[in-house]
Amino acid sequence: MDENSVERPLLLSRRGADGVKKTKTPLFVTWVKRALKFVIWVVFIAWAAFIFLLPAQFVNQGFQKWIQLTSGTVFGITGSIFMVLSGPVLVIAFLSIVYLIISGEEELHERKASTKPRFRLWTFPVLVDGPFGVVSATELIGIVLFVVYVIWAVYAYTTQILSELSQFQLTLKQKSCLILEFLGLRFGSIGLYCLAFLFLPVARGSVLLRLIDIPFEHATRYHVWLGHLTMMLFTLHGLFYIIAWTIEGDLLQEILEWKDIGVANLAGVISLLAGLLMWVTSLHPVRKHKFELFFYTHQLFVIFVVFLALHVGDFIFSMAAGGIFLFILDRFLRFCQSRRTVDIISAKCLPCGTVELILSKPRNLRYNALSFVFLQVRGLSWLQWHPFSVSSSPLDGKYHLSILIKVLGEWTEKLRGNILNSSEAELHLQPQKKITASVEGPYGHELPYHLMYENLILVAGGIGISPFLAILSDILHRIRDRKPCLPRNLLIVWAVKRSNEIPLLFDINMESICPFFSDKLNLDIRIYVTRESQPPLEEGNVHEAIMNSSHSPVSVSDRCSMSVLVGTGNNIWSGLYVISSTLGFVILIYLLDIFYINPFGISSWWYKGLLFIICMLASVFIFGGLVIGLWHLWERRIAAREACEDDKMTVEKIQHNETVAHKDSCQQYLANSTSTYYGSRPEFDEIFGDISEKWGSVDVGVIVCGPPTLQSSVAKEIRSQNIRRQRHHPIFHFNSHSFDL
Template sequence: MEGAAVALKRFLEALIAACFAVWAVYWILVPLGYGKRYMAGVDTDMTSKFMGAPGSVFIFQAAPILLAAILSFVVIELRKRTPSDRILRREGPSLKLKHAMHAVVFARSPLGVLTVIDISFLAFIFSLVLWSFAKSSYVEVRDVNRSPHITGAPANWTIDFVEISVNLARSALIPFALLWIPVTRGSPLLRVIRLPWEHAVRYHIWLAQIALSLFAAHAATFIVFFAANHQVKHVFTWRTSPGAAVICGFCALIIGLVMWLTALPIVRRKQFDLFYNIHQFYVAFFILFACHVVSAVYYVAIPVLLYFIDRFIRLVQSRKNVEILKARLLPSGAVELKFLTPPNFVYHPLSVVFVLLPSVSRLQWHPFSVTSSRLDKKSELSICIKPIGGWTRGITDIFSGRKVHRCPFSFKASLEGPYGDEADFYLNYKTLVLIAGGIGITPFLAILRDILYRYKMNQEGLPEVINLFYCARKPIDLAILNTLDPRDILPDFQSIVKIRIHAYCTSTTIADYPASLENKPSGTVDLETYGGWSFVYAKPTFEIQTQAPDIQGVSLLSAAGSSVWVATTIVAAILGFMVLWGLANVIFIHHNEAHYKNYKESVLFLASAILAVVVCGGCVILLWSITLSRADASQGMCTSGCKGLKSTHVRRSNLQSPNHDLESAHRSPWRGDLHLGLRPNWNEVFDQLTKHYDGQEVGVLVSGPDNLKSDVAQECGHHTACRGAVNAVFHFHSVSFEL
């Protein structure tokens, strides 16, 4: 039975790949004479008034992506019912195809760390775009120049500009259709290829930049045409002339360029709120895009509908108020929050949840890595928040009592997710090297918990050696390690799995160190020997625990939740859209209308899409929600609305004074070393790792800033490629997320 399931899974995976091949073949065939004739024949045979879209576009653009999405859910369910795809370890290191595709090619580039699969993706997109644009433009410009010039008609070179401009816009539809997939957080297409949503965001950025560049060039060439023929007034008219509402296109381009500028790293990192709020104008961009040339919407209709279905499910999930089960303020200022989860709530160590705290801000959502493990059977999900911005500092101020709100603080939150890597690929390695910078330690706390619980469950084939390199600015920042005490999971863990911590405090300012270390502002000390000091293993300063009789937990209604319910929602919404749009075509749209045809069609198209998602998809979600409510009631969980937790429902415990005795904290269970006032020399670190793990495949996971990832990726490539086949092979994985 398992063999049949594995065979079916592989067949469906091949079918999904074939769907995208069909999607790409369309763009290859259209510029060719044979391809044009073939697509024209398909349009003649398939196009109907009810369908609206040309038959070739529906068959080769919409249908393949929709079919791939539905089949992806089947593959996801089959993976849960088949044996784990563990990599078979060998005595000597080997570069298998899967590892080779993730091998680092450029550790330092304007686009960050680039792997083989990244470069392959970019090469595929650029090749498809260049072929579509260059071949179509060459053929059409050639035909224009061969035709005799008609007296009074625009000059041939200006007509050439029109043909080039139209082909720029047509080729821009390739990246524009795809850029919606990476930002669909629960996308089955991302899950089936095991591409975590937070990693796929960079693909969205690349596709958006390519699309906007082509749209900008399209606008520029049309402006040249209008200027050369003294028709600049056409740029500012709302009439559809000819076939496009020009002013809508320019307005859409302006919005798109503003979104692009505010999404640049220099703006996004310093003004995240500005970036996030401006990016919500994507709705206005798409509406104006549809009004500009409504026929182009058919190329992107299915990816856009999948995105909006995902967005609607997220909206429904976030409407549920979730109580904060426990909050702890660490000496470093970081806050640990815990939430209740249902018994069958599934998440992974590299999962990410989006959190909104209404008492801090009613609009701002922020992503956080989970630090807990679902294997602990506690039905809790925890995150750690470091005060590095206005929103996060506001959380610390509230929980520490430094900030008093106008009304009593409510221990409520809204959560979306979880999303993230479902492969647990780190279990494939006998030796793991975890490298974290700052708050990037959080996903590794979850990985350590997961591995320890798996050992407790007597699972086999787990990592046997783990080296954690943690770079923090101040010694007190290391207190986040206190959120995980491995002895609580496995009292004798040190005899079962070798975990060694290499902590680096990078600040060289003596004021950042405890008084007892002022005579050692730089150097190395033994972590376990000096583990009693609070800067290594400090207790939380206080904790707050909810004591309400009913605790509202995280909702199971998630865009990455039940495959059956999500797939049913998608099918209902897509079928509803087709019916509504077909009826709109038959009843309201007359295709011989003149100047304002685009506006009427685009409004009806958008209305059909919204009604389909909200009504047709919403009915399925309502049934899903009712089913979950009944399950919660049978399990004795809170199903009623949140009544608001005030101070009477909260217990606050002061665990220690901010000026606690340095020797009063518990002894650290971690073995390793603490480097004071030093930064790691990664070349030396990997030299040592190569000697220690000769002949092994080593998984290197990095979570932290871009420069840290680039440094480590460079050393992984250097020590793997230049040391011969007898030494260790380092497989680089970036597990940090960036929006």
Template sequence: MYIIKSDKTFWNTNYSYPLFCLSNLIGIQISGQGVPTSKFTAENMKFRALWQIIFFLVFVGYMFIWVMLPTKTYKTSWTPKLNEKLNSTYFREQGTNLLLFSFPIMFIAALGCVYLHFQKKSSNSGSSKGKSHCVSIKRPAMARAPLGIVNGVELTFAAMFIALMIWSLANYLYVSFGALHMHTPGEKVWQAKFRSVSLRLGYIGNTCWAFLFFPVTRASSILPLVGLTSESSIKYHIWLGHLSNVLFAAHSIGFIIYWWAMTDQMYLMLQWSSTYLSNVAGVIAFVVSLVLWATSFDRIRRKFFEVFFYAHHLYIIYVFFYILHVGVAYFCMILPGIFLFLIDRYLRFLQSRRKARLFSARLLPNGSMELTFSKNPGLSYNPTSVLFVHVPSICKLQWHPFTVISNSNLEADKLSIAIKTEGSWTQKLYKQLSSSLDHLQFSTEGPYEPSSSHFLSRDSLVMICGGSGITPFISIIREIIFRSTQPEFNVPKILLVTAFKNPADLSMLDLLLPIYGNPIDISKVQLQIEAYITRENDQKSFENAHKLIQIKLFKPNPSDSPISSALGKNSWLLLGAIISSSFIMFLIFLGIVTRYHIYPVERRGQNYHYSFKILWDMFLVMACVFIGTSVIFLLQKRETSEEERQIQNVEMTSPTSSPASWLCATERELESLPHQSLVQCTKVHYGTRPDLKRILFDRKEPDVGVLVCGPKSMRHEVAKICASALAKNLHFESISFNW
């Protein structure tokens, strides 16, 4: 998610990244940030390999349990033994599932935070030097609807997941058909089998839910372990959402047919049993899911974004009644994803309570904006990071993601984002920034960064973009500019191919260089820019429009503060502390409630309401997340408050000019560029489109990174070229607003 091309593209955005880079977990380095091997001692490499082996073994064991769950062996042999040893008076029927399904993922999440902390420290200590060899595993395998651009790794894991669904359903039915129970007098065998199929479809839908929330957990410690971010894996959330809705719809419709047409028991739909599952809770969850599902299709998201946005918040009601319907045992199977999502969501809430200090706005003639905020110098981020922005004066609820185009090394105390005005929300923002306002209130979440900048280790980079798709590449170019000043860094050759509709859009190139900070030396950067104007042949319209660029400064407000990480410099360690302390607290409180409140009632032979048990679970999860997150967040906030007060008192200096106004009729040699001007490395083509096949096949370097960001047709065309047998030196990566 990078820049809103339209207000209706939120939640469509993602990278076309591999589903799971398991090679990261078994010691094969497929990407890096240019860290030389000499930086790592043999002990460090062994230590890293040991951690990866632990993660890999725990995850394989976790998936093995899912494979065995529907089998007769698990039901008749394992379950009695496990229940005897694990379902104690402290956890009752939740004990087995807490150990087998909740603990492994929470263990990986907590220990992964420690691993990522040390990995980040080692990367920072040597990230500016050297070059590592990359193994490409992301060659596109297909580029067509409805899946979009998919590589071989994604297809493999998608096929494995579908195989797990088929295996689970087949085994569930095999076990249940072998011991059918007739629920009503006179019920026929085929009717009992129909009911069994409907029930088991719900079981495997619950398997989808076990993984549904991982891709939308932005500050996740699990996704980076496999080379993913929330933005790069949002499409997996969409896939799982559609699949689970299909399964739950079949489950619900199947029971409606069974109760209505077969057994005449429609009254059971409204039953809220005190000893078993609540049917009416399932009906409510199903109705809400239909609303969520209907508004999440691509056409609705594009044309009626606000309908989708507000309807999707019904997930809170959906989750509540869904958990009431499935009960405590099945809740423990999907608990890790929900638990980690709640921690992330509450951290985002705490971070968003702080108002961000807006320094300046650079308004371009094509309606684009560059907003520059104050930033804590200790906050660092990778290229192509994303910042979520909220402007209360425009809308009280909506948050929108935008590309961070600044570089945390070149601009230590500032953070900039780029915005294109093409929707109602962005048009209102542009209008307010253009007015006489001297202060505008912003709230932010993030920035959320990719797990690595592996593309920087290529011999050559070809970056192809259309319109506002240039924004993630601005951050990459600025990162390369910084790294070119570091010793022993091999600067890749850069070819930037941009396609704009109108000459005024060329002003987007004005954002390539920052307007603040120290003078920049780009003499070592081998940059070539090919800009294509597809709709006009006249250069004069741009020369006139370029004069309209405005830079507006804003006054600081005492309530504003610099943008900083939600958990400070040691964010991974603190996140690990939150995950582990919250989960341990939940287990302790759950054991106390069960042993001293629920168990005494059941020991007396009385019935403890089935729904009350799940209400206790939900309450304890939310309470422990609230307590654990709040305490650690407030402790780290005290440590950084003094530093932020010092930054808040720094006054903004007015920039002398827009540094990249180099496409005007009169060329201007920049002081920071002693050997060539930016004009000399830029060529503008009017009234034509780029010949992408010729451009890519002309690259003869052995290791060429091809990054594309723009319209779907452009991304699919580039993907097909890179998938060709003649393009073995091309390594494809898509950065997209809508996949």
């Protein structure tokens, strides 16, 4: 057993792969990062506190004075409101860019194994079976704060209107209409403040998500929650006005009204109808059974946003413009990346009804073992994009990335059929049709958090084993190369329906990656076959897979690879893109005010709102597009140089059927460390109870990838274990890796 045995975590070793002591991060860099984090927190807390306290009369009066003092500037009222309510989120984005550039990959190297286990709010499941799914303590705090804000704002505004109306002699009808219209107005303003946060979680490659290390598949939950809250507020906003107009007898006239000075009601009705259609089709029953209906109607967000700007004008729309602008930045970057056609190097159909695709990628593409990509195959559909977890480690190869796809629906059936047809054409020496795809991503955690636990439990359901194959391969590669990697105890719990799925787990030739890995990693695999009561007659062949495959062995320089524009791409280029687009937006607004709005006396609210939207889009297309063009040229030059260098060497092999030394010993070890249970499901109370006694007082990272019922079962058991924990037992940390739109 060598010096990096299971008794000593690799991350605690002070020497690198070459035996040289690691150099610590310079003190100056550490202090700059801490200062940036401090400033980011100060800006965010001040911004959130201002929005929270804005319904208070003294804060509102101060805000009005600020608007009066600054309304005489070039940017006018719009600039004043934008600076206070949307500017902070852009400032945080700029600071995040600087922080990410300085950090690089240093944070992973700086992580140390904790000597004592401790609870973490963001990995402690509090709510499990409620309407929100599995909710951590941190997420529950966020939900409570939003609910408290809405209740407080409604109370403050209601008190305000009642006190003002008490000073006038009005009839009951007049009072009722005024109260309804005032509360309708305030529900709309509260909805705008929620809208300021709504688009932040769905900016897939956003620097804000990367800063706080929340991957897109987790952030979509927050978008769903905020979407329900925002649409509820906007619906009450419209409903209160409709009731008031009905009482006054002017309903049809008010709905069709489109004022130049003031709010354009018809534009608001169109925006609200688009929002309601998105809201209804995004409810879970519709989303689950009619996903395409949900997906296509959700594209109405363009109508929703544009007509919202026409409805309220530029200065009111600027309250929520910061988050929308960051989403536009991300959406345009995704569009540019997805225009590239990517070669599928190899495609395999496994007997268990799973397809493996190996995609071509450039050497400088950054991702980690918990990343995922969005895939579009234009031969199947020009509109459908599907998310899939990456099943390969970034250390598996420089120029390829693999994904596993379970054949379940119409799209995956067509994909499997294309691969089989391509294989048959190859067998009959017919012209083989090349399979290509468009790719967005990779997305995911900024840092591979699976490497930061000494003790890991991976719980998978069915095809949920895919990301865990990448994790296992990544750990083995890092152990071999002596890279930062904490895990030394690894338990894999996998529930499958049929035993023909088991070969997926053994597709990784562990001994070829890291010879004698059993000396460095304690691996325990427990497989539960739920729909078979006993092993198949051909049990000896259960770990062997016969595949239909189609592959195109082309040289590195001839492949069309994925683009590095999105995901965890180059921090400097992505930073230049965000900064140049933002500065371009400010410049365009300035030029518009100087040469058009002010000289010609443009005062129409809806028209200025439209111009505001046009400036947002133009700044991204023109200023941001210029940076993307330069970024693309740089990417092509780097890729061409790397391809020329590697084409002179032996082209890397991407097949997994090589014979390796120590194969017999590896198979024997896997047979001893693997337990297969037929006709039963995992009993998590027994599993976690056994681990508690076996591993002792340590931090245990639990990652779950599977259906919501599996996540709930694991989260419930973790909560139970942590609540009744003894001093000598571990603390379990819940992490979900399931993408559920």
